[in-house]
Amino acid sequence: MxxxxxxxxxxxxxxxxxxxxxxxxxxxxxxxxxxxxxxxxxxxxxxxxxxxxxxxxxxxxxxxxxxxxxxxxxxxxxxxxxxxxxxxxxxxxxxxxxxxxxxxxxxxxxxxxxxxxxxxxxxxxxxxxxxxxxxxxxxxxxxxxxxxxxxxxxxxxxxxxxxxxxxxxxxxxxxxxxxxxxxxxxxxxxxxxxxxxxxxxxxxxxxxxxxxxxxxxxxxxxxxxxxxxxxxxxxxxxxxxxxxxxxxxxxxxxxxxxxxxxxxxxRALAEYGDRRVPFVETPEAFVPTGMDPDLDEAVRACVREAIDFLGARYGMAPHLALAYLSAAVDVRVSQVVDRVCGAHAVIPKVHLPDGEPATPRHLASAEVAS
Structure with missing residues (x-):
């Protein structure tokens, strides 16, 4: 190298x-x-x-x-x-x-x-x-x-x-x-x-x-x-x-x-909503974040950010956004060592109205088996 x-x-x-x-x-x-x-x-x-x-x-x-x-x-x-x-x-x-x-x-x-x-x-x-x-x-x-x-x-x-x-x-x-x-x-x-x-x-x-x-x-x-x-x-x-x-x-x-x-x-409001904390976007996912000295509070802040983002960009009702996050989205620990802890949610773009639907895993597995 x-x-x-x-x-x-x-x-x-x-x-x-x-x-x-x-x-x-x-x-x-x-x-x-x-x-x-x-x-x-x-x-x-x-x-x-x-x-x-x-x-x-x-x-x-x-x-x-x-x-x-x-x-x-x-x-x-x-x-x-x-x-x-x-x-x-x-x-x-x-x-x-x-x-x-x-x-x-x-x-x-x-x-x-x-x-x-x-x-x-x-x-x-x-x-x-x-x-x-x-x-x-x-x-x-x-x-x-x-x-x-x-x-x-x-x-x-x-x-x-x-x-x-x-x-x-x-x-x-x-x-x-x-x-x-x-x-x-x-x-x-x-x-x-x-x-x-x-x-x-x-x-x-x-x-x-x-x-x-x-x-x-x-x-x-x-x-x-x-x-x-x-x-x-x-x-x-x-x-x-x-x-x-x-x-x-x-x-x-x-x-x-x-x-x-x-x-x-x-444009920022249309694409991401009223973001007041950092937000990450990858080619595959939207990644809202939450930060707090208490990791539990960081997770709660992250979930709130995710709900707000889904409402701002897609018009998703808050109670439905929370249900979707619970069913299909990983909330991960970013880090626990920087005095202020971090959490982030990974929202796959393929799930969303402007994304390409993903093939269900069990169906994909069945196709391979056949």
């Missing part, structure tokens, strides 16, 4: 944003007082180099060359921008989050009340490895894991076929293999309130929503809160399970290409 150092390798768009101290923040989301690093026309496509925080953090030595070198990665296999960011950016480990986040990108014509649709067109791994970490007091099982006195970071190689591997025991040979499916865990717009928010908890502005369905071909739809929207991205993932239970997913740097579209208020 080719290592995509800054400015090398394929770049799909003529608009290319590298990750350097002038284009990124560490541990905070951009606020209303942050100037944009570039301004785009509605519908523009851009390519962004993102950098994972894993390998940069204090419990890993704050030295990517030394950290990844200890796992057998040569100097040319460590991203130069990661080395520079670890050396030149500052963060307060007690007050700031871990994520490297792009500074805001303006989108001309975006106004509060509109929606911003951000579609992931391409996600290229920049390195052939990633890291999964579990840190004390965090994750789904704080107090139980890590089982020793130290934080745990699992270095995870990825082969040319895109398969990640882990051993069954420390120091053992690769035994567990799983496919990668890259996406951005963190996509957001500048919130209306002043100041830079902590990078970990997601909210109405988006941010660290960690929904693994937001992979290539999918769109994240965000409610614009300030003129120009102020798009930012970060937290690149190679793979994640629903829940993200250790604390992190398989974190690793990506080169992503995005299409950014403004949906004016009237």
């Amino acid at each position: 080719e290592v995509l150092q800054p400015g090398t390798g394929p770049v799909a768009s003529s608009t290319y944003l590298t990750a350097d101290p002038g284009t990124t923040l560490w541990g905070r989301l951009p606020g209303v007082d942050d100037p944009t690093v570039l301004d785009l026309e509605d519908g523009a496509v851009l390519t962004i180099d993102t950098v994972s925080h894993e390998g940069l953090l204090p419990d890993q030595g704050s030295d990517p060359l030394a950290y990844f070198g200890a796992h057998g990665v040569g100097v040319e296999g460590v991203l130069r921008d990661a080395v520079v960011l670890a050396r030149e950016l500052t963060r307060d480990p007690e007050l700031d989050g871990p994520h490297v986040v792009s500074r805001p990108i303006g989108v001309r014509g975006a106004e509060p009340g509109d929606l911003l649709r951000v579609t992931l067109l391409e996600a290229l791994p920049r390195v052939p490895y990633g890291v999964v970490s579990n840190r004390h007091g965090r994750g789904a099982l704080p107090g139980e894991f890590p089982q020793g006195p130290r934080d745990v970071s699992v270095f995870t190689p990825v082969d040319d076929a895109g398969l990640a591997s882990m051993p069954l025991a420390d120091g053992g040979p690769p035994a567990v293999r799983f496919p990668t499916d890259p996406f951005l865990g963190l996509v957001g717009v500048v919130p209306a309130q002043g100041g830079r928010l902590h990078s970990v908890p997601p909210g109405p502005h988006g941010g660290n929503i960690d929904i693994r369905l937001a992979r290539v071909g999918a769109s994240i739809i965000l409610p614009v809160q300030v003129p120009g929207a102020g798009l930012y991205v970060g937290d690149p993932h190679f793979a994640q399970g629903d829940g993200e239970v250790a604390l992190t997913a398989l974190e690793a740097s990506l080169r992503v290409t995005l299409r950014v579209e403004v949906l004016p208020r009237a």
Whole structure:
């Protein structure tokens, strides 16, 4: 797998944003007082180099060359921008989050009340490895894991076929293999309130929503809160399970290409309803979300969002929408580790009036058997 150092390798768009101290923040989301690093026309496509925080953090030595070198990665296999960011950016480990986040990108014509649709067109791994970490007091099982006195970071190689591997025991040979499916865990717009928010908890502005369905071909739809929207991205993932239970997913740097579209208020209402929190759309499904520090409340919020969406787009009565959701729609846990928990509902498009009806599984099975 080719290592995509800054400015090398394929770049799909003529608009290319590298990750350097002038284009990124560490541990905070951009606020209303942050100037944009570039301004785009509605519908523009851009390519962004993102950098994972894993390998940069204090419990890993704050030295990517030394950290990844200890796992057998040569100097040319460590991203130069990661080395520079670890050396030149500052963060307060007690007050700031871990994520490297792009500074805001303006989108001309975006106004509060509109929606911003951000579609992931391409996600290229920049390195052939990633890291999964579990840190004390965090994750789904704080107090139980890590089982020793130290934080745990699992270095995870990825082969040319895109398969990640882990051993069954420390120091053992690769035994567990799983496919990668890259996406951005963190996509957001500048919130209306002043100041830079902590990078970990997601909210109405988006941010660290960690929904693994937001992979290539999918769109994240965000409610614009300030003129120009102020798009930012970060937290690149190679793979994640629903829940993200250790604390992190398989974190690793990506080169992503995005299409950014403004949906004016009237069109936004017709297509998605009055969305006040992030919404995901894949080629196969609509994915309303819910967020709250209490996971039960996050699920309830997600169900309400799904009911509202079905009513706004299809005119479905609320009691019938609830019945349909109960009979045919999966409500999944997005993540339980970001202070604010997330849930999302996966509504198959084939079920809906403008979709192609699906063949019932039992009939399809009968046809195969015959």
